[in-house]
Amino acid sequence: MCKVHAMDKAEEVLQQMTNRGILPNSATYNSLIHGYYSLGQCEEVDRILMEMSRNGVQPNVVTYNIQMDYLCKSGRCAEARKIFDSMISLGPKPTITTYNILLHGYAMEKSFHDMHSLIDLMVGNGIAPDHYVYNILISACDKEEMVSEVMHIFKKMRQHGLNPDVATYGAVVNLLCSMGRMDDAMYQYNQMITEGLAPDIIVFSTLISGFCTCGKWEKVHELFSEMLDRGICPNTVFFTTIMDRLCKNGRVMEAQDLFDLMVHMGVKPDVCTYNTLIGGFLFIGKMDEVRKLLDNMVSIGMKPDVITYNILIDGYCKNGRIDDALVVFREMLAGKVKPCIITFNIMLGALLKGGRKEEAKDLFDGIWAKGLVPTVVTYSLMIQKLIEEGSLQESDxxxxxxxxxxxxxxxxxxxxxxxxxxxxxEMPRAGTYLSKIDERSFTIEASTASLLTALASVGKCQEYKGLLPEKYHSFLEQGTD
DNA sequence: GTAGGGTTAG
Structure with a gap:
């Protein structure tokens, strides 16, 4: 019941069992906690946790895993890490699932350093990496230069006795498709079939999106019929995935055609489908089409959600209409779809970019009163603005x-x-923050390195050397060549 | 019994 979000029914059963003198245990409560988290109802989770402790039922490793997964998926890995650390020191002992949850959290924020040190810790604690570990690692790779790294991980997992599964191939095919390397993606697809694995709907949606993006319609049709031949029915996510790729490549009218096709085939668009298409029309500045879609949504009884609003606000901002965005934002503050931290991040970014710092500052100060927690992105926006205007003490x-x-x-x-x-x-301060990158074993990004190199080429190499950590002197020297 | 990976929107 929790898995299908029938929480009222689940609570009823809980009530019945209690009435009959059957005491709920951790597993009972975990089911409810997971159900409420997946609905985003944290107050209910808190209520269950209180009830648990009142009834003397201790949280177990699964309880903590569920909480950590929720935090990681909400972009709050640092808080999940605190739970993890307390599990290490006080118990219950983390299992491989606990490691994988945190690993996936780090993968979402592309913290490769944290991922690798966590894997080291895991191996050090006597836990061997499984399919999840490898698949998470591969799916975190999203850049051209990472393809060789992925192929390396791919080989390594076989050496450790783990054969790639459908999800492994799915991640590899996804990377190749996103690079536009469709020939390589098809090679891997054929390879997976040779190994006796059955491609599923995700693999097909990835490949078909890739061919749609480059307009190879004959391949699209070929794969689509192969999918149907294998008895796989296209679903909402399938169509939405492809529509998203089309929109991101500016092929919004083709995404609209697909929308019509899915309706024609009897596959129901959901909020995500609408949001995708709305985002597409905002991207090409077709406000009348956006309006039409919103009306259409409401007319079939579908409610715009916080993401719909975020897309709208972001779209208005990107079309230079910050005041229209603010109107929508205020509607949210007053209405029943409450803004989330990402809404604030979007609005903050736009106000700062538009030189409206005072308004941004007020917005930032108001975050806590809304019961929200700023993220790294929120702080990053504010700090970068402070640096830009020279308020260095304040930014520190x-x-x-x-x-x-x-x-x-x-x-x-x-x-x-x-x-x-x-x-x-600001060389001395840049040096201070460069040292932090170093201390935490993070790496310097290519764009940061090339900026260092460019600065040195204006002839101040020696002077800068005294101000920056020695490790980065080679970038300065490149600039003097 | 309850928890983790590869496609979808901010």
Whole structure:
């Protein structure tokens, strides 16, 4: 019942069992906690946790895993890590699932350093990596230069006695398709069939999206019939995935055609489908089409959700209509779809970019009153603006208070700060933040490195060397060639 | 019994 989100029914059963003197245990409560988290109802989770402790039922490893998974998927890995650390020191002992949940969280924020040190810790604690570990690693790779890395991991897993499964191939095919390397993707697809694995709907949607993006319609049709021949029915996610890829490539009218096709085939669009298409029309600035879709949504009884609003606000901002975005934002504050931290991040970013710092500052200060927690992205936006306008003491203070509030900077944020400081010619401070990248074993991004190189080429190499950590001197020297 | 990976929107 929890899995199908029939929480009222589940609560009823809980009530019945209690009435008959059958005491719920951790597994009973875990089912409810998982159900409420997947509906985003954290107050209900807190209520269950209180009830658990009142009845003397201890949370077990699964309880913590569920909580960690929720935190990681909400972009709050730092908080999940705290639970993990307390499990290491006080128990219950993390299982391979616990490691994988955190690993996936780090993968979502592309913290490769954290991923690798977690795998080291796991192996050090006597747990051998399984399929999940390898598949998470592969799916975190999303850049051209990572293809060889992925192929390496691919080989390595076989050496450890784990044969790639459908999800492994799915991740590899996805990477190749996103690089536009359709021939290589098809090679892997054929390879997987040779190994006796049955391609599923995800593999087909990935390949078909790839061919749609490059307009190879004959391959699209070929794969689509092969999918049907294998008895796989296209579903909502399948169509939405392809529509998203089309929209991102500016082929919004083709996405619209697909929308019509899915309706024609009797596959029901969901909120995500509408949001995808709305985002597409905003991207090409067709506001009348956006309006039509919103009306259409409401007319069939589908409710726009927080993401619909975020897409709208973001779209208005990107079309230079910040005041229209603010109107929507205020509607949210007053209405029943409450803004989330991402809504704030979008609005903050747009106000700062538009030079409206005072309004941004007020918005930032109001986050806590809405019961929301700022993320690295939120702080990063504010800090970069402070640097840009030269309020360096203030930016340092905000950085410190951020980390003190349990939100440690990640690699991307530190790199962004260093780039801003370099652009402002603030070498000693850039040096300080470069050292933080080093201390935390993060790596310097290509764009940061090339900025260092470019700066050195204006002839101040020696002067800069005294201000930056020695490790980065080679970038300066490249600039003097 | 309850928890984890590869396609979809901010």
């Amino acid at each position: 203070d905000l950085f410190l208070s951020m980390e003190k509030n349990g939100c440690p900077a990640n690699s991307r944020m530190l790199n962004a700060i260093v780039r801003r400081l370099l652009q402002k010619g």
